[in-house]
Amino acid sequence: MPYKVIGGKATQIKYSSDEVFSRIKHESIKFIDLQFTGLTGRFHHTTISADTFTPDQMEDGLPKLDGSSIVGFTDIADSDLILKPDPSTFAIIPWLTEKKTARLLCDVYWGGGRGRLESDPRGICQKAEAFVKTQGFDFSNWGPEVEFFVFDKVHWDVLTPYKGQSYSIESSESPWSQEGTGYPMGLQEGYYPSTPSDTLAPFRNECVDVLNDNFGILCDNHHHEVATAGQCEIDIKYDLMTNSADGAQSYKYVVRNVAQQFGKVATMMPKPISMDAGSGMHTNVSLWKKDENTFYDKDEVLELSQTGRYFCGGVMEHAKGLTAITNPTTNSYHRLVPGYEAPVYIAWSSSNRSATIRIPGHFKGEKYAYMKRMEYRVPDPASNPYLVFSAVLAAGLDGIKKKMEPGDPVKEDIYKMTKSERKKHGIDTLPANLGRALDELESDRKYLNPIFSNEVLDKIIDLERRDHREIAIRPHPHEFYLYFDV
Template sequence: MSSEFRNFLELSYEELEELNLQAKDQRKKRVAPGIIQEERLKYLTDEKTIKAVTVVFSDLEGRLHMLDYDKKFLVKSYDNLTFDGSSIRGFTAQRESDLRLAIDWAAFYWVPADVFGAGKVLVFGEVIDKNGEFYSGDIRGVLKNFSNEMFDTNGWTLNAANEIEGFLFEGVDAERSFHETGSFEYVNSGGYYHSLPGDPLREFIDTTAEVQRAMGFENEKDHPEVAPSQFEINYTYGDVVTAADQIQLYKLICRQVATQMGMTASFLPKPVTGVNGSGMHTNVSITKNGKNLFWDPKGEEKISKMAWAFTDRILTAGTDLCLVMNASVNAYRRLDPHFEAPNQIKASATDRGSMVRIPIGNEKSSRVEVRSVGPDANPYMVLYAIFKTGLQGETAKIKNLRQADRYLPDNVYTAIDDFRKAPWTSSLFGDDVKGRYADLKQASADRCPRLLGTIVKAPEVQFHHDVYNQLLWGKF
């Protein structure tokens, strides 16, 4: 169709970055929500070239959902946006299906027109139940409440930075056609740090990094990873809710850029056997009045007693939380010690097979790194579980806890069983949400061969929570 008569918002990447960094700074400074709401509504009203607002939210498994609202409608009806919760896996039953979306105006993004379409902006939504409270199945809201509670009570800011690995494969929708093709085709076989300028993987990484930069990610470095056709694009840390939002946007951007290039960005933890899998190493720290509470130049490995106590609680709950951090059948292929897998329930400064690593740091960067997280996990659930466990969980009376001979489950069935039995997961999520999450994982697992074997099976891809659709789910 001709664009001759259209005049929709299209900003340069430089303008986008400036606007998004300003919005990010408001979040960081905790500007009052009412002030930001008034500012955003005025902007939407005054900016005539915006046609639609994309509102995004995540389901219980971490799958991102997107709804486009006409700009004029949203400005008038932002406080009464309803949707059918029974259509979202893990949300309400059909008999109690009505849920509302509130707008988190601080989580507002200006998006590149060449990637998301002209005339659009994006904002994160908050799922509200019929009583007007945060919906218990919306873990983003649960995480946000916990983060606010820690700040209001203790003055603590919870920080996170995630290193998210993925694969780039030939063809659009390569995952959804895997049950027919039985294989993934690499676009590059160079390996770690090796990708020549102009090859498909390098072009994908460069384009994705440009989009992230424009959306205020504050990039740090990017490179091909160890496995063929594998990538990692790093950006700076942020407060815990912003960090989780950026994980969702990172994967969305990667998938969209790959699709426009005729390829597929995959975040399956182990799409190809025989090579390294993909992880989402999760770095966490806590600050108060700008001071890093995990830093102690005189402490063991130069981290504080608070950081070690935090680590000990994570190790104690290692098997309880394994299903949260490794959320699919395919994830248990990654927990293989032959490929640098972090499957040992240990803490170490050097051993990359340990579940928790203590990286070299300084007063600014000192942190704890949880390495056992898969890139397909629900980021809100992961970060909530890590911080609440690290701050409020129990510490096991196990001799030499940090180096004990203990391992994470090597299959999803054991992980589901551990999750269901653990009192701590009930404390984290409540029995209702805990049961729904475990049932979702069980339903996918039951459609797959019980033994992993040496080749990736079609069902573990087809019924994966990031891949399936109604049509694929019905092909059983």
């Protein structure tokens, strides 16, 4: 999935079907891994023999999917689905060396020629990408910053609920490690440490090589993040909307598999360690007309244009319901608490990381006009990037359409404000848990309808309410510490 950047525009270098079959032959590929994303964001695959793969199957798709077995797709009474490979996503999987294997991302269609499956996340993202053009823009650029943890081992016991439930995390970098490097990191002390404290530089180097060389996903930086026990970030170059969502999904796939090659385990869980920083997926976006970044205006505050301000205003207006899509797990809301650099307060600013929206201000002037963007700091890596980009886009475009002003940028540390000070500044808060986020989405969803059908939104809400109930009915281990002697 290689691409090149011309001016501000990221242009994918697409493989044709003929080029894919030529590479299969030239590279002696034995198997083709057909990969797709479910509604909840999980990656799925089925594998076929390269010897039986034909150009007609590339064109028309393969009848390889029972939709009733994929959460959020179909019910059992109507479950025949088609996987249609996208030749531009061809990549050779480097860790499958004994029987050389390549992957293709797939679009999901109904059987019987009934068109695209409405709950295919990639299809929703492609629909959003087309919607941008109907609103007077040529394209949008997206850059997700995906954080994650890499642990040595994780153990949990959840299958014996009457006995009690527990988990444990092992990491040589952690202050609780029994067999560490001798240079453990304290809680919230993991940002940019040098080796030997940072034990994961070789792992991240390997991830970057695989992403760059095999998957065509350009990485320009990697580092240890704020939390102890192996929190990492690898920065990937911005791209067009669907390409960027493909890249985020492929990124998570590569990180997990390379971790396994290193004898470790990677997780996109937003908050696996209490009292420490969680993992986010800060999402950067800009809207373009031809070669002009419409978010840039040298004469405006923070050099953010009126179009950009309205976009921010729309995201702020819909922020509460958006969290059900950008933060779709019960664990997500353990991250969204004050004091850990995670955004809680609905506001916008420049270098202020206590606000939900940041307008990065590292450089100024027309030379860097292409870099002017909105960074939405709320999403986390447990989310489905196809849905996140689509929903944030819908909110921002609604703001542009209705000319929603975001108010003045907030310069003060919002975490240190009193409740009355926040009220004076008109600063509201995000939902405190998944249940409240879903309530907000149910009452504020009309702006999503140009991209999301009500049926798909109903599925998202039902699936997440199920998870919310799963946690609500179970006692937490820490409750025994707090209440056992009441």
